Amino acid sequence: MATRLTWIEEKKLQNLVKGKFSLLYRASVHGFTNSSLICRCKYQGPTLLVIYSSNHVFGSYIPQNDKNQTRGSCLLFAFEETKILRCELGPHDLTDFVYHYGNKGEFMIDLSGKKVTMSLDTIKKLKLSQHQTISFEECEVFRCEDLLDTRKMKGVAELQGSLLSAIRTYKPSRDLVHQIRILLLGPIGAGKSSFFNSVKSVFRGHVTHQALIGSDRTGISQQYRTYSIKDGKDGKSLPFILCDSMGLSEGKGLCMDDIPYILKGHVPDRYQFNFMKPITPGHSNYIDFPLLEDRIHCVAFVFDANSIEQLSDEMVAKIKKARREVVKSGVVHVVLLTCVDSMDLITKGDLIDIYKCMPVKLKQEEVHKKLGFALSDILVVSNYTSEWDLDPIKDVLNLSALRQMLWAVDDFLEDLPLEETGKCIWW
Numbered sequence: 001m002a003t004r005l006t007w008i009e010e011k012k013l014q015n016l017v018k019g020k021f022s023l024l025y026r027a028s029v030h031g032f033t034n035s036s037l038i039c040r041c042k043y044q045g046p047t048l049l050v051i052y053s054s055n056h057v058f059g060s061y062i063p064q065n066d067k068n069q070t071r072g073s074c075l076l077f078a079f080e081e082t083k084i085l086r087c088e089l090g091p092h093d094l095t096d097f098v099y100h101y102g103n104k105g106e107f108m109i110d111l112s113g114k115k116v117t118m119s120l121d122t123i124k125k126l127k128l129s130q131h132q133t134i135s136f137e138e139c140e141v142f143r144c145e146d147l148l149d150t151r152k153m154k155g156v157a158e159l160q161g162s163l164l165s166a167i168r169t170y171k172p173s174r175d176l177v178h179q180i181r182i183l184l185l186g187p188i189g190a191g192k193s194s195f196f197n198s199v200k201s202v203f204r205g206h207v208t209h210q211a212l213i214g215s216d217r218t219g220i221s222q223q224y225r226t227y228s229i230k231d232g233k234d235g236k237s238l239p240f241i242l243c244d245s246m247g248l249s250e251g252k253g254l255c256m257d258d259i260p261y262i263l264k265g266h267v268p269d270r271y272q273f274n275f276m277k278p279i280t281p282g283h284s285n286y287i288d289f290p291l292l293e294d295r296i297h298c299v300a301f302v303f304d305a306n307s308i309e310q311l312s313d314e315m316v317a318k319i320k321k322a323r324r325e326v327v328k329s330g331v332v333h334v335v336l337l338t339c340v341d342s343m344d345l346i347t348k349g350d351l352i353d354i355y356k357c358m359p360v361k362l363k364q365e366e367v368h369k370k371l372g373f374a375l376s377d378i379l380v381v382s383n384y385t386s387e388w389d390l391d392p393i394k395d396v397l398n399l400s401a402l403r404q405m406l407w408a409v410d411d412f413l414e415d416l417p418l419e420e421t422g423k424c425i426w427w
Helices: 007-018 032-042 121-126 148-166 192-202 257-262 313-328 349-357 358-371 392-414
Strands: 020-025 047-052 057-062 071-080 083-093 107-110 117-119 133-135 137-143 178-186 223-230 237-244 297-304 331-340 378-380
Touching: 007 020, 007 057, 007 071, 007 083, 020 032, 032 137, 032 192, 057 192, 071 121, 083 121, 107 392, 117 121, 148 237, 148 349, 178 257, 178 392, 192 223, 192 237, 192 297, 192 331, 192 392, 237 257, 237 392, 257 313, 297 392, 313 331, 313 358, 331 358, 331 392, 349 358, 349 392, 358 378, 378 392
Parallel strands: 178 237, 178 297, 297 331, 331 378
Antiparallel strands: 020 137, 047 057, 047 137, 057 071, 071 083, 107 117, 117 133, 223 237
């Protein structure tokens, strides 16, 4: 039995009630009678009723619906295109359940007559027709359930443990390096430093903010930083290093000529960037003969999912130029989409299976179309920004992206010519 709600309407309502839906009753299937509705829906917990007229989709949400409560509040709603208008009623008598709300006849349903009667004040607030009685074609009632039940969270915890174990025990291919280097590259404010903080938080066991983050238009990261992360406070170093660079910008951002030197390992930790002038041979901090372990093995282009459409032509050109340098150097690369959890229509429950969400698919398509990255290389992450408690769902997204990068680096190392490995050739 399918709902008549569109995908967007359902997601908007899920955001409204902070839950997912299970369809209990559909009038055209179970009958346009109050007894049928009550039989299927009474005492089912929080309940959402949706009415479909020829011109409107509207209804009510009851957060209380069990045997122990006789009175409670009610939220009436109506769609104005994709916007939801609200009107709160209550407290009211729950004994009549879902077909009679309020003490002044604010909302009354006549299922057999297929009509709803509302007060003029309610009609006005919901911007419905000017008549107090509205005829309808269909009526549905949903049980509202938690977005994340115990079973799903158990699965998330198991996956988190599996990912942590895989990353802790990872060894780079051919034992060519002890730690792989991942360069975080992208526009100012995209979430590069926040991604490092989020990854470190997982392994530290609490949220940390080692790398400074902020909203300065010129960016917070002015230095090149190479962060080795320990497993726990006093544990051993993990098999990867996250390298944080100055952000790309139309103005005072990372000098594009610095990128090849970073990729080849010539730039040391804590090097102070100069947006006007790149590091060059002869600079006091220039690494003349970098080893394979000093080089970048993977580049993660970081973008705010909510800002893809706003990238200027100049920024797009810079990103494409940076990508060409990465390809020229033979370094593997991926894309990290941040801030997906703040996108419209995305609920926390969606993060468990985020790659199936239509808004995320559309963002991936936009990145592919606008910047040329392969769809399979576009990964979704969820950074810690204002939170102080770890979230296993965020951790799974970030760890999954990190594992994907480790696998990509293995391909890079396996394909590396022997003369570039630094190993001696014995005849």
